[in-house]
Amino acid sequence: MEKIILVGVGNVGQHLLEFAARENDEFEWIVADINEEKARWACNNAEIGAAHHGQHPKFHPMKIDLFEIEKTTELIQRERPAAIVNCTVLHTWHLIRQLPKDLYAKISSAGLGAWLPCQLTLGMNLAQAIKDSGLSPYYINSSLSCITNPVLGKIGLAPTIGIGNVDLIAPAILTYIAQKTGVPRYNIEIYLVCHHQHWVYPREAGYKPGAPYFLKIMIAGEDVTKQFDTDKVMYEAVKLYPPGIAFTTVSASSALKNLKAMVFNQGLRTHSPGPNGLPGGYPVRLSAKGAEIVLPPEIALEEAIKMNEKSGRLDSIEEIQNDGTVVFTDYAYNIMKETLGFDCRSFQPSEAKELAFEQMACYKKLARKYSN
Secondary structure, eight states, X not given: OEEEEEEOOSHHHHHHHHHHHTSOOOEEEEEEESSHHHHHHHHHHHHHHHHTTTOOOEEEEEEOOTTOHHHHHHHHHHHOOSEEEEOOOSSOGGGGGGSOHHHHHHHXXXXXXXXXXXXXXXXXXHHHHHHHXXXXXXXXXXXSHHHHHHHHHHTTOOOSEEOSTHHHHHHHHHHHHHHXXXXXXXGEEEEEEBXXXXXXXXXXXXXXXXXXXXXXXXXXXXXXXXXXXXXXXXHHHHTTSOSTTXXXXXXXXXXXXXXXXXXXXXXXXXXXXXGGGOSSEEEEEEETTEEEEOOOTTSOHHHHHHHHHHHHGGGTEEEEOTTSOEEEOHHHHHHHHHHHOOOOSEEOGGGHHHHHHHHHHHHHHHHHHTOO
């Protein structure tokens, strides 16, 4: 029986547990969170629900503190998991929606990448613990993996894959085309290269259009891309999702599907953000070997990478340098400084923790002004 370590039982982590509990897979789950009681409740709820499906999952809730890298390393060495799934973040993106609408819109227009220290810190600590363990489990990182994974890749800590982003858009495109054409979804195949920016542009305030992407659409094996306005497809497919965070169920589905594809050596052709530390999202084949980029002949990998790097500039990130240093765009820097008083043009990964706590303090100070 393969062991899986799930770290973090927020929205995505809880959904992942609920789905896993109802699967007939031979997994033993180590479910870890900074709040052990929350982990226990999440396990209990999923296990109770699984009883209705005749399933009996093996869950082991426990406390974990990702700032204690040595203890995390010891946990990994003790449990020897086949895979580790990170569903943690220090400051979730949707908190800014609690602010007045105009202020939310302005901060949102900085891009989620402007909060990269908060997105990066915990996943980086976990990646370091995995490296220190001397083991090689698959590492699935859920936290803004279009941007965090390439930073981690630059410092020798690349996750195997991410979740969501391109793998939220790809199934939505399949659904959109099926609804428009009446063709069964299983007869439709796509190849998609895109970035987190393409997910948020139709959904969140302040994001700008124009991020490059590649989309090839095939029906019954025939290339029908030219029959569609692909800009419209990209936009309206994302708009199929309801507002808010209901999409996190799909993110969890993405994680479980991709986890099984690697652990069970399925050779599944799908999509993933941040494979092997690359920026943005790509078509991939997932097997026991991990993630292999699978592009059609119309686009080369170098072009796809440049496309996603350009898209990243519309999501706060001017550049990720070879040593992992992150350079923010001018607009992201100016907005964060003006609205939050957060003054940072660039940072090294080693500075992420300190900057993350500074960002959170800046946000809390601002939020208090509008709490009554």
